Amino acid sequence: MIDSLVWLLLLPLAWATLAFVLGPGRGAWLAIAGLAAQFALAVDLARIVAAGGVAAHVVGGWGAPLGIDLAADGLSAAMLLLTQGVALPLAIHARAYFKAGDPAGVWFWPLLGFLLAGLNALFVSADLFNLYVTLELVGLAAVGLVAAGGGTQQVAAALRYLFATLLGSGAYLLGVALLYGAYGTVSSATLLPLVTAEAPRLVWIAAGLMVTGLLLKTALFPFHFWLPPAHGGAPAPVSALLSALVVKASFYLILRLWLGPLQALLPSFAWLLALLGAAAIFWGSWQAIRAVKVKRLIAYSTVAQLGYLFLIFPLLPAPGALQAGVMQVFAHGLAKAGMFAAAGVMIKATGQDTVAGLAGAVERLPVTFFAFGLAGMTLMGLPPSSGFLAKWQIIDAALAQGHWVIAVVALAGGLLAAVYVFRVLRQAFLQAPVPDTATAVPRTLEWTAFALAAASVLLGLRGVELMQLVMV
Amino acid sequence: MTSGLLFALVGAALFALGVAGVVLIDHLLRRILAFNLMGSGAFLVLVGLAQRNGVPDPVPQAMVLTGIVVAVAATALALALTRKLHALTGRLDLPEDADD
Amino acid sequence: MKRFAVICSALLFVGSLAAAMLELAPAAIDLRGPVAAHLAASGVSHPVTAVLLNYRGYDTLLEIAVLLLALLAILAVVGEPGAARPAPAHPVLQTLARLATPLMIVVAVYLLWAGAFRPGGAFQAGAVLAAAGVLLHLAGLLPGWQTPRLRLRLGLAGGFALFLAVAGGLLAQGTLLQYPPALAGGLILLIESGLTLSLALTLAGLFLFLSRDEVAP
Numbered sequence: 001m002i003d004s005l006v007w008l009l010l011l012p013l014a015w016a017t018l019a020f021v022l023g024p025g026r027g028a029w030l031a032i033a034g035l036a037a038q039f040a041l042a043v044d045l046a047r048i049v050a051a052g053g054v055a056a057h058v059v060g061g062w063g064a065p066l067g068i069d070l071a072a073d074g075l076s077a078a079m080l081l082l083t084q085g086v087a088l089p090l091a092i093h094a095r096a097y098f099k100a101g102d103p104a105g106v107w108f109w110p111l112l113g114f115l116l117a118g119l120n121a122l123f124v125s126a127d128l129f130n131l132y133v134t135l136e137l138v139g140l141a142a143v144g145l146v147a148a149g150g151g152t153q154q155v156a157a158a159l160r161y162l163f164a165t166l167l168g169s170g171a172y173l174l175g176v177a178l179l180y181g182a183y184g185t186v187s188s189a190t191l192l193p194l195v196t197a198e199a200p201r202l203v204w205i206a207a208g209l210m211v212t213g214l215l216l217k218t219a220l221f222p223f224h225f226w227l228p229p230a231h232g233g234a235p236a237p238v239s240a241l242l243s244a245l246v247v248k249a250s251f252y253l254i255l256r257l258w259l260g261p262l263q264a265l266l267p268s269f270a271w272l273l274a275l276l277g278a279a280a281i282f283w284g285s286w287q288a289i290r291a292v293k294v295k296r297l298i299a300y301s302t303v304a305q306l307g308y309l310f311l312i313f314p315l316l317p318a319p320g321a322l323q324a325g326v327m328q329v330f331a332h333g334l335a336k337a338g339m340f341a342a343a344g345v346m347i348k349a350t351g352q353d354t355v356a357g358l359a360g361a362v363e364r365l366p367v368t369f370f371a372f373g374l375a376g377m378t379l380m381g382l383p384p385s386s387g388f389l390a391k392w393q394i395i396d397a398a399l400a401q402g403h404w405v406i407a408v409v410a411l412a413g414g415l416l417a418a419v420y421v422f423r424v425l426r427q428a429f430l431q432a433p434v435p436d437t438a439t440a441v442p443r444t445l446e447w448t449a450f451a452l453a454a455a456s457v458l459l460g461l462r463g464v465e466l467m468q469l470v471m472v
Numbered sequence: 473m474t475s476g477l478l479f480a481l482v483g484a485a486l487f488a489l490g491v492a493g494v495v496l497i498d499h500l501l502r503r504i505l506a507f508n509l510m511g512s513g514a515f516l517v518l519v520g521l522a523q524r525n526g527v528p529d530p531v532p533q534a535m536v537l538t539g540i541v542v543a544v545a546a547t548a549l550a551l552a553l554t555r556k557l558h559a560l561t562g563r564l565d566l567p568e569d570a571d572d
Numbered sequence: 573m574k575r576f577a578v579i580c581s582a583l584l585f586v587g588s589l590a591a592a593m594l595e596l597a598p599a600a601i602d603l604r605g606p607v608a609a610h611l612a613a614s615g616v617s618h619p620v621t622a623v624l625l626n627y628r629g630y631d632t633l634l635e636i637a638v639l640l641l642a643l644l645a646i647l648a649v650v651g652e653p654g655a656a657r658p659a660p661a662h663p664v665l666q667t668l669a670r671l672a673t674p675l676m677i678v679v680a681v682y683l684l685w686a687g688a689f690r691p692g693g694a695f696q697a698g699a700v701l702a703a704a705g706v707l708l709h710l711a712g713l714l715p716g717w718q719t720p721r722l723r724l725r726l727g728l729a730g731g732f733a734l735f736l737a738v739a740g741g742l743l744a745q746g747t748l749l750q751y752p753p754a755l756a757g758g759l760i761l762l763i764e765s766g767l768t769l770s771l772a773l774t775l776a777g778l779f780l781f782l783s784r785d786e787v788a789p
Contacts, residue, residue, distance in 0.1 A: 136542045143549060152560045160566060166494075176518075180522055181524070
């Protein structure tokens with residue numbers, strides 16, 4: 001029998017290495033084949049977890065606390081499913097996006113492989129120090145992808161991103177060091193009873209450091225300063241990967257600590273995080289409404305949408321809040337990947353990157369704008385999209401616990417999202433002559449963007465299965 | 473006070489110094505140095521705090537070796553980006569973000 | 573203002589962290605016992621090497637991936653450079669570099685072999701070899717590297733690929749990176765030897781891929 005959990009780690013590492021050996025610009029088909037296999041493995045793992053509970057693997061056979069344990073529960077299985085599910089269409093998109101000789105695409109495939117290996121490893125690790133290594137794997141791969149072949153603005157954005165991500169993982173590492181000092185172990189499962197039994201002041205500092213570091217990596221307001229230039233400046237398929245998956249990885253880790261080893265400490269900060277989340281929704285949406293460039297608009301929308309993820313923390317004691325959070329991760333992941341992919345098509349087709357320059361473009365790119373509209377539907381939270389399901393659950397859980405403030409924020413955020421989504425669509429539907437810069441784009445680009453956006457809407461119809469998986 | 477605890481205390485100070493440097497310094501090379509200071513601080517805490525009773529502990533020592541390699545990798549990438557930026561702009565600080 | 577705020581919060585942080593460290597009780601778990609207890613089955617006799625390559629070998633596998641990844645990211649950033657022309661150094665320096673290189677190779681081999689029972693191992697050996705490469709480059713005897721050709725790419729990725737293959741191969745008997753005690757010593761030496769070469773190339777590459785004449789944009 002194939003151990004899906006372990007192969008989800010080994011496979012991307014293997015094809016990343018092979019793609020590097022194949023050489024510059026090579027490895028696209030290898031990556032797509034690898035990702036297809038990974039998707040099958042993730043589905044298989046989700047089935048196993050849904051049927052039989054937590055899947056575990058004791059690396060090296062030693063067992064925690066001496067060795068490193070891997071564990072996949074419903075939350076991990078769901079994140080793995082989303083990661084492979086977003087990466088596969090984006091890889092097909094990227095193959096068409098990066099033309100031969102494009103300096104940004106030269107080492108894209110091996111970098112993508114290492115990024116996915118890091119993400120998959122992060123989602124299944126049950127060892128806090130091992131998680132630090134996976135965080136760095138994800139962070140450095142993401143910075144490399146942002147910077148690849150870029151000009152001044154892109155390299156500057158990558159450096160800003162690099163310093164933010166290194167500060168974040170540095171703070172996390174110091175937190176891990178303090179935890180090891182206090183308890184003598186970094187295994188999540190071993191730590192849980194120890195921390196719950198007794199947490200000296202040092203452990204509170206450690207918890208604060210780890211969460212702050214991860215917030216910086218998740219770009220929660222006011223730590224979002226690095227995100228818009230990095231996500232707005234990278235090539236579109238890279239922006240899609242970063243917005244859909246990479247920022248979710250550090251959010252996942254906060255959630256893991258919250259539900260796992262640090263569950264006795266972190267709930268004290270719940271309202272602080274929710275407050276920052278609310279601020280992120282308003283500030284990100286406002287900046288998106290004002291943005292001149294399309295990809296900046298989408299990047300600020302990511303800042304806003306990440307805010308929703310933090311609204312769930314005060315609600316976590318009640319059932320439904322975790323499911324709402326995971327649904328929002330899926331909704332935003334699929335929709336934002338589709339939206340950035342669509343924006344890439346718009347920029348390629350119109351030869352410029354401002355919202356104003358999209359006037360009349362809908363006639364030439366109907367599929368792309370349909371995709372953008374579908375993704376926008378999810379971000380606004382219109383039924384039957386998965387975004388609707390996520391927001392409805394957040395509001396439901398908030399009202400059930402009497403926290404109507406959270407419900408109001410979630411509703412207001414949906415309205416603000418409508419403003420910036422319709423800003424783009426309205427411009428596209430204007431009557432305008434075809435500009436000289438207009439060029440034809442490959443169909444694959446349009447249809448992969450469409451598939452991702454459509455998936456974000458259709459997931460709303462199959463949401464129950466996902467929520468059942470998360471319950472495991 | 474054991475030497476391990478002293479290492480941990482110095483490590484905490486180095487970490488804070490490094491963070492302040494990364495946040496405050498504009499010059500990119502110095503900022504990269506500050507990042508390394510910060511990393512070294514965290515490594516000292518990891519090793520020092522674990523052996524504050526005076527007996528060496530191989531587990532954090534191995535973790536620090538792993539951490540050092542990761543820090544080397546990050547430093548190299550930061551230097552490469554800095555060099556590229558220098559080649560493009562002739563400067564060693566970050567340009568203002570051209571917000572739109 | 574910003575400077576003042578940052579410095580004050582840093583001082584406050586150090587103060588509270590130091591106070592919290594000083595009042596810390598002994599840790600509940602002590603891994604020194606288990607590390608020593610399983611040392612015989614780990615295939616090496618040095619506890620740090622045992623942690624690094626056996627108990628927590630998975631960390632090391634990912635860490636080598638990080639290093640290879642950093643090299644890749646650097647290649648992606650620097651793009652296609654102009655031809656590298658190392659300026660020839662002083663003849664004395666060149667002669668010394670020529671003399672030092674074979675010695676450094678001997679030291680590296682010793683460090684690799686020593687890693688099994690005392691401080692040393694693949695990283696230290698690789699770092700010494702890489703330093704030899706950098707020294708030769710600085711003395712003007714070794715040009716900076718261009719976009720790597722197949723042979724160099726194989727060398728760079730080989731150590732990690734070998735490690736990954738061993739990890740995957742061991743999975744055939746059920747568990748990732750679980751060495752059978754009888755084979756552990758041999759397998760770890762095999763991995764370390766492969767890693768030494770690739771780490772040397774990678775670490776040298778971090779310098780040599782960057783050390784090329786900048787071409788005006």
